[in-house]
Amino acid sequence: MKILVCISNVPDTTSKINFTEGDTKFDTNGVQFVINPNDEFGLTRAMWFKEKQGATVHIATVGEASVEPTMRKALAIGADEAIRVNALPTDGFFVAEQLAHIIKDGAYDLVIAGRESIDYNGGMVPGILATLLGMNFVNSCINLEVDGNTATAVREIDGGKETLQTTLPLIIGGQKGLVEESDLKIPNMRGIMMARKKTLTVVEPIEAVKATKDTKFDKPAAKGAVKLVDSVDELVNLLHNEAKVI
Amino acid sequence: MRPDLFEAPDYYHLDDLLSEEHKLVRDAARQWVKRDVSPIIEAYAQKAEFPKQILGGLAEIGAFGPYIPEAYGGAGLDQISYGLIMQEIERGDSGVRSTASVQSSLVMYPIYTYGTEEQRKKYLPKLASGEMMGCFGLTEPNHGSNPSGMETKFKDMGDHYLLNGAKLWISNSPFADIAVVWAKNEEGRIHGLIVERGMEGFSTPETHNKWSLRASATGELIFDNVKVPKANLLPNKSGLGAPLGCLDSARYGISWGAIGAAMDCYDTALRYAKERIQFGKPIAATQLQQKKLAEMITEITKAQLLAFRLGQLKNEGKATSAQISMAKRNNVEMAITIAREARQVLGGMGITGEYSIMRHMMNLESVITYEGTHDIHLLITGADITGFPAFQ
Numbered sequence: 001m002k003i004l005v006c007i008s009n010v011p012d013t014t015s016k017i018n019f020t021e022g023d024t025k026f027d028t029n030g031v032q033f034v035i036n037p038n039d040e041f042g043l044t045r046a047m048w049f050k051e052k053q054g055a056t057v058h059i060a061t062v063g064e065a066s067v068e069p070t071m072r073k074a075l076a077i078g079a080d081e082a083i084r085v086n087a088l089p090t091d092g093f094f095v096a097e098q099l100a101h102i103i104k105d106g107a108y109d110l111v112i113a114g115r116e117s118i119d120y121n122g123g124m125v126p127g128i129l130a131t132l133l134g135m136n137f138v139n140s141c142i143n144l145e146v147d148g149n150t151a152t153a154v155r156e157i158d159g160g161k162e163t164l165q166t167t168l169p170l171i172i173g174g175q176k177g178l179v180e181e182s183d184l185k186i187p188n189m190r191g192i193m194m195a196r197k198k199t200l201t202v203v204e205p206i207e208a209v210k211a212t213k214d215t216k217f218d219k220p221a222a223k224g225a226v227k228l229v230d231s232v233d234e235l236v237n238l239l240h241n242e243a244k245v246i
Numbered sequence: 247m248r249p250d251l252f253e254a255p256d257y258y259h260l261d262d263l264l265s266e267e268h269k270l271v272r273d274a275a276r277q278w279v280k281r282d283v284s285p286i287i288e289a290y291a292q293k294a295e296f297p298k299q300i301l302g303g304l305a306e307i308g309a310f311g312p313y314i315p316e317a318y319g320g321a322g323l324d325q326i327s328y329g330l331i332m333q334e335i336e337r338g339d340s341g342v343r344s345t346a347s348v349q350s351s352l353v354m355y356p357i358y359t360y361g362t363e364e365q366r367k368k369y370l371p372k373l374a375s376g377e378m379m380g381c382f383g384l385t386e387p388n389h390g391s392n393p394s395g396m397e398t399k400f401k402d403m404g405d406h407y408l409l410n411g412a413k414l415w416i417s418n419s420p421f422a423d424i425a426v427v428w429a430k431n432e433e434g435r436i437h438g439l440i441v442e443r444g445m446e447g448f449s450t451p452e453t454h455n456k457w458s459l460r461a462s463a464t465g466e467l468i469f470d471n472v473k474v475p476k477a478n479l480l481p482n483k484s485g486l487g488a489p490l491g492c493l494d495s496a497r498y499g500i501s502w503g504a505i506g507a508a509m510d511c512y513d514t515a516l517r518y519a520k521e522r523i524q525f526g527k528p529i530a531a532t533q534l535q536q537k538k539l540a541e542m543i544t545e546i547t548k549a550q551l552l553a554f555r556l557g558q559l560k561n562e563g564k565a566t567s568a569q570i571s572m573a574k575r576n577n578v579e580m581a582i583t584i585a586r587e588a589r590q591v592l593g594g595m596g597i598t599g600e601y602s603i604m605r606h607m608m609n610l611e612s613v614i615t616y617e618g619t620h621d622i623h624l625l626i627t628g629a630d631i632t633g634f635p636a637f638q
Contacts (some may be wrong), residue, residue, distance in 0.1 A: 014253065071268045076270060186277045189308030189321045192270055 001055040001146060001168075004108040005043045006099055006173025007074055008036035008089070008117035009067035017219045026119075035070055038114025038170060042174035044183055046112055047078045053146070056080055058106065062089040062098050068200065075195035076187035082198065082211065087205035090214065092124030097208035099125065100132040106159070108169065110151070115140055115173040126173035136166045248600055250284035252276075252337065252513050255275045257547045260554060264326070271327045275307045275334035283338035291339070291461040294454070298421070300342065305376035309335060309346040311354040313623030318358065318366050319374030325560035329553055336503035337510045339602075340609035341462030343503045344616075348417045349373060351496035356426050356438055360488055365440065369424065381422035381450075383413035383441075383467045384489050390415075391622050391637075394486050398429040398469065400439065407479065409439065409472040415616065418581045419465035420452040426480070427467065428489045438480035438488055444500040446473040458612040460605075461599035462632030494570050497617050498560060501573035504581040504613060505546060507606045511581075512542045514601055515588035522593075529591070538587045545584060549577045568630035582610040 011031045018027040026201070035043065049055035059074045061067050062085040067069045071082045074107035085098040103111055116123035130137030136151075138144075142161070151170050156177065172178075187195070229235045239246045254276070261269065290297045304310060312328045314320025318571050321327075328350070336343035348601045354373050357365055372378035373432070399410025409429060419425070425448075441448055447470040456464060480578045483491070516539055519530035529535045556573045559565035585607035589596035596603050613621050629635040 014635075052431070069269060072266060073270060073273075076274075186281065186307070187270065187274045188306040189274075190306075191272065192267065192308070193316065193321055195270075196267070 006113035007039045009070040010036045010119040019170040036117045041178045042112035045178040076191040082200040093121040093211040096128035111171045115175045130171045136170045139173035141172045247288040272330040281337040294460045296463040301376040319371030326557035332499040332503040333506040337506035341459040352382030360483040378423045381418040383427040407474045409469045415465040419450045420463040440478040453484040459606045501577045504577040508581040508584045513587035515591040543582045571623040571626040
């Protein structure tokens with residue numbers, strides 16, 4: 001089985017978020033970047049397929065050279081090869097077009113992308129990929145088993161779970177549940193040493209439309225002052241008469 | 247103990263000077279310490295026990311012999327990577343870093359540098375994987391700062407050496423499988439010998455009731471007519487310069503390690519000062535606390551630059567023993583001062599095991615003494631710049 005894990009390079013969750021150029025551009029100054037958590041769950045599940053079922057695992061990222069440390073970490077965790085599309089990933093449709101091109105070329109059986117990246121939270125890429133490639137698609141996937149050409153995927157649905165059976169080639173929009181946080185791997189020294197020798201291919205982007213453009217970012221309003229109340233009755237009164245939420 | 251919320255300070259963007267691989271190695275060690283060391287270390291320090299279950303993890307992150315070539319099981323990394331690993335481990339605990347320092351610089355380094363090809367092949371891969379643990383015997387009950395006065399000696403008995411004497415303050419001794427022991431031959435020349443656990447007459451009693459490095463095992467090495475095979479002598483260097491070469495490597499690692507302990511104390515104090523409200527405002531908004539915190543980050547930044555430059559010199563094979571002494575002395579004193587100041591920022595909370603500060607402070611009392619005391623390192627600098635050794 002040949003697996004491609006699509007990896008986004010995103011700010012660490014503890015980063016302080018600021019914007020520049022009149023609130024139109026994300027300020028990367030002093031920000032640490034990590035593997036998008038939804039992608040890392042997918043990568044870790046792919047490693048399981050590699051160890052247990054002898055799968056080959058490639059990773060692909062759309063990004064400029066600055067994303068390579070994140071890709072090298074994925075190689076140190078155990079991915080076999082990496083492909084970087086040399087372009088700034090500003091639009092979900094554009095990113096999906098680039099990845100679709102790589103997937104077509106690589107003849108992958110299984111493509112695992114995070115359900116969404118935790119920076120812009122577009123949540124579009126896996127779905128667009130499935131459409132562009134005409135592949136089967138399971139989103140919000142929280143468990144995945146593959147037996148021959150048959151895949152059994154569990155999906156999170158409102159208030160419960162749904163188990164689906166489908167066939168390869170397949171695209172997964174993955175999230176926590178594919179593996180648990182305690183399963184995530186810290187690259188060990190052997191992995192870091194091996195990552196030095198692994199191939200990281202850089203390809204130029206194909207012509208594709210950027211369907212959207214960021215025009216402005218707004219940060220959430222600063223939290224207002226807290227009002228402390230002495231009794232439940234007073235709280236109910238304020239929620240009912242002042243905030244008018246109950 | 248509270249959850250480990252550590253965020254590493256990098257005031258002068260030292261990260262920009264590091265390679266992609268340096269950061270990968272450093273971040274892996276940092277993540278491992280957060281996951282496997284921080285949650286348990288306080289409990290082990292309180293009960294004065296070494297957490298043996300982390301040995302496998304230390305090997306995995308490359309803490310055992312990171313700069314030993316890959317052919318012998320090491321990681322073949324540079325000196326800055328070694329320093330960064332030591333920094334991250336000591337951010338967790340100086341005792342754990344001590345175990346790694348001893349294994350790398352005081353056991354693997356002399357076997358690699360002064361040993362035969364057979365010795366390298368026999369010991370280094372097992373030491374790198376943590377399957378075998380080592381310790382280093384130089385200090386004796388009557389000879390600390392003056393190791394050349396050592397009394398431990400060995401006699402050539404034809405087909406073996408007969409070793410007699412005792413070593414004290416030996417990290418890892420209670421559980422080590424092998425000891426690199428420095429002893430005088432009949433002519434009074436210092437040589438290194440590999441002594442293996444199980445050799446008749448060799449024992450390793452543990453030193454109890456320490457107030458420092460409580461999560462690290464310390465003990466003695468006692469040699470009572472121990473027959474050591476001739477193949478266990480390290481042949482490629484003798485004289486005091488041989489053990490001092492090992493100490494240069496370990497002291498270099500300590501100069502980075504101390505930064506880790508200081509970073510943890512600073513980060514804890516900064517977070518606490520911003521959250522702790524007195525007189526209606528965070529104590530971080532008061533001038534006296536800002537003085538402490540501002541001086542801490544200044545000193546950490548200076549220490550980082552000192553260690554980084556020393557790492558470059560080490561990589562180029564140009565670092566002198568005196569330069570290493572300066573970094574060890576400066577950075578450990580920096581760390582212990584920051585631990586004491588950080589303890590004050592936390593007030594009464596600072597003395598509890600809820601926070602790591604008091605543990606770091608007590609650990610650093612050993613670190614400022616071992617591997618050349620604070621005073622001896624000053625005299626090394628003094629001798630280096632004046633040309634007059636003033637040790638006696």
